[in-house]
Amino acid sequence: MAELLTSAQMRAAEQAAMASGAVTGLDLMERAGQGVVNAALGAWPELAHSSYKAVVLCGPGNNGGDGFVIARLLKQRGWDVEVFLYGTPEKLPPDARTNYERWQALGDVAGFVDLCVGQIESCDLVIDALFGTGLTRPIPAVMAAVAQGLAHPNGAARRVAVDLPTGLCSDSGRILGDDPSAVFPSDLTVSFHSLKQGHVLGQGAEICGQVAVADIGLNAVGETLRAGMQDGPAVTLYDEPHRSALAKQGFGHKYNHGHALILTGPSGKTGAARLAARAALRVGTGLVTLGTPHEAVTEVAAQITALMLIEIDTPDLLTRVLSDPRLNALCFGPGFGVARAGAFLPAVLASRRATVLDADALTALAQSDSGFANLHENCVLTPHAGEFKRLFPDLAARLAEPPLTGPAYSKVDATRSAAQRAGCTVLFKGPDTVIASPDGQCSVSAAVYERAAPWLATAGAGDVLAGLIAGLMARGFPPHQAAEIAAWLHVEAARSFGPGLIAEDLPETLPKVLRGLSL
Ligand SMILES: NC(=O)C1=CN([C@@H]2O[C@H](COP(=O)(O)OP(=O)(O)OC[C@H]3O[C@@H](n4cnc5c(N)ncnc54)[C@H](O)[C@@H]3O)[C@@H](O)[C@H]2O)[C@@H](O)CC1
Numbered sequence: 001m002a003e004l005l006t007s008a009q010m011r012a013a014e015q016a017a018m019a020s021g022a023v024t025g026l027d028l029m030e031r032a033g034q035g036v037v038n039a040a041l042g043a044w045p046e047l048a049h050s051s052y053k054a055v056v057l058c059g060p061g062n063n064g065g066d067g068f069v070i071a072r073l074l075k076q077r078g079w080d081v082e083v084f085l086y087g088t089p090e091k092l093p094p095d096a097r098t099n100y101e102r103w104q105a106l107g108d109v110a111g112f113v114d115l116c117v118g119q120i121e122s123c124d125l126v127i128d129a130l131f132g133t134g135l136t137r138p139i140p141a142v143m144a145a146v147a148q149g150l151a152h153p154n155g156a157a158r159r160v161a162v163d164l165p166t167g168l169c170s171d172s173g174r175i176l177g178d179d180p181s182a183v184f185p186s187d188l189t190v191s192f193h194s195l196k197q198g199h200v201l202g203q204g205a206e207i208c209g210q211v212a213v214a215d216i217g218l219n220a221v222g223e224t225l226r227a228g229m230q231d232g233p234a235v236t237l238y239d240e241p242h243r244s245a246l247a248k249q250g251f252g253h254k255y256n257h258g259h260a261l262i263l264t265g266p267s268g269k270t271g272a273a274r275l276a277a278r279a280a281l282r283v284g285t286g287l288v289t290l291g292t293p294h295e296a297v298t299e300v301a302a303q304i305t306a307l308m309l310i311e312i313d314t315p316d317l318l319t320r321v322l323s324d325p326r327l328n329a330l331c332f333g334p335g336f337g338v339a340r341a342g343a344f345l346p347a348v349l350a351s352r353r354a355t356v357l358d359a360d361a362l363t364a365l366a367q368s369d370s371g372f373a374n375l376h377e378n379c380v381l382t383p384h385a386g387e388f389k390r391l392f393p394d395l396a397a398r399l400a401e402p403p404l405t406g407p408a409y410s411k412v413d414a415t416r417s418a419a420q421r422a423g424c425t426v427l428f429k430g431p432d433t434v435i436a437s438p439d440g441q442c443s444v445s446a447a448v449y450e451r452a453a454p455w456l457a458t459a460g461a462g463d464v465l466a467g468l469i470a471g472l473m474a475r476g477f478p479p480h481q482a483a484e485i486a487a488w489l490h491v492e493a494a495r496s497f498g499p500g501l502i503a504e505d506l507p508e509t510l511p512k513v514l515r516g517l518s519l
């Protein structure tokens, strides 16, 4: 799994690498510049065959230093290159200053105020090397005006961001300030060593275009690099589950694969739980039973075949049913009714079962007098943004405030705090789903870039996710891992099915996704 770094972690890694003597800042800057040129020529191979025109916008720090390297490398390929600097050369940090001077031997540097958008639109490549991981406040108005001009370019200029699109916060993927247009949208963003959190969180993916990662040789520094990471464990970008984790052994039987209990709502509201149950069964749970109130039994029975059914009308009955230890995971909340969920909540939590609390169970939890006191480490909360706000209003408010300084408060920060407070795993949904647990594990399951799954925004998709997590916990996966695998399968099923997807299709597409993992 790839790491998603914060600006502090990236700085620490670079400093550790330089302190080890393995590389110098100038080496890193040269590799960074070369990495951007390679990535741009890789993205648009037609640019490799002739010489074209580039405009390079350089800022006052090391991001600007990368810009001077890029200008030099393009010039050496025969390109016509114009360079604009925001700030004064005397104040450039040493490595950036060296590259400024190297560039000066090849061409001029104009002031940023002399730039007009028309100049940029008439070029083939525009390089945004204004600010990178050092951005700490909203970009100046003069830059925002250029950014607005570049948002909908008239010309054919391909827009490349060095490390990060200027204006985008590296840790949160939020635009610094209260002006949503104060950012340089790009067609290609080239990050160094690893993606940063901001490339996948918040508006990152929308603004970055495509992303590429350029190796600048930090991996070779190994342990030194790890030692530099004093800012806590890195967040991981979840990629795909290991085959051996999900496969079923040839000699097992259904009782080896757990028994999930999915609680349904009353008559007319049972569809959500049935979707969850179908997903739990498809993800390989040995047995799945729907716990249904008496008056909805006929409705549920008419709709199911492989799923089983048991009448559960009251919290006491639920407690009695759960005295059977073979029922080892619960899904509680989809279509359940908020008031009913409030009544059942104490019995659900007292059972200490591995439990997914979703939908109405989350609203009931937010309203309950005992708050998070009875949650335990085998619970998984799966809020969307509205439910997160109900459960953690102060964290949601902090996340909604316009970020005036960087690095800004992120969805990772909010989800980590929520997991600490709740004492259990929290999966905060979205295209940038964040999964955090009280032990510090945190990963992002991103449905962006090549994994975009816009058709997943459909009624009932959340119920399917809840069922997948419950099913995986019934199979014995710990909560954090169950949430990660479920979120990944959910997106893969949506991508595999494609346009026209409705929630019912998700469980039915799982076999194809699982086959793709060579199970
Ligand atoms: N440190 C290193 O060794 C390397 C750094 N690299 C590049 O260096 C970048 C980070 O460089 P820096 O730390 O110098 O930071 P930046 O170049 O991103 O920003 C420069 C400085 O501008 C100031 N600033 C921040 N926001 C501002 C605003 N809105 N208006 C005006 N000034 C503002 C800050 O003082 C900041 O340190 C990375 O993104 C990457 O592109 C790469 O060359 C790889 C090696």
Ligand SMILES: [K+]
Pocket: 063, 128, 129, 130, 131, 132, 161, 162, 163, 164, 165, 166
């Ligand atoms: K940049």
